[in-house]
Amino acid sequence: MSLHLSLFKFTQHSCAYSDKDLSVGRRWHQYRWQDLNHRFVLEPAPDPSLYYMTTQKSGVAPGDYIEISGFGNSTHYQIVQLEHYCDPPDMWMATLQKITQTLSYGQPRIAK
Numbered sequence: 001m002s003l004h005l006s007l008f009k010f011t012q013h014s015c016a017y018s019d020k021d022l023s024v025g026r027r028w029h030q031y032r033w034q035d036l037n038h039r040f041v042l043e044p045a046p047d048p049s050l051y052y053m054t055t056q057k058s059g060v061a062p063g064d065y066i067e068i069s070g071f072g073n074s075t076h077y078q079i080v081q082l083e084h085y086c087d088p089p090d091m092w093m094a095t096l097q098k099i100t101q102t103l104s105y106g107q108p109r110i111a112k
Helices: 019-023
Strands: 003-006 015-016 028-031 041-044 050-056 065-070 073-084 091-099
Touching: 050 073, 065 091
Parallel strands: 028 065
Antiparallel strands: 003 015, 041 050, 050 091, 065 073, 073 091
């Protein structure tokens, strides 16, 4: 059994996620490349497989996935480490690891 999620209205993007992806309690958080430096900041880390993301959104946890879509493509990341700011409490900075595999085939592979 799998869930097919279609987001054509907003992102013109469609993905199929297996039960294995959904059952572990990880959430998907979506952003648009057009909002870079307005709603979120994404910077490369010294390690070329990692990125730093800063934004304001509640309900985010380590292990969750980030999808940034727009301009005809989507890029997926997994949150490796998460630090919340004190004020506002829903603002955070995360260390992300880029995912290199299409997510419709089970657990994604992390970029190395």
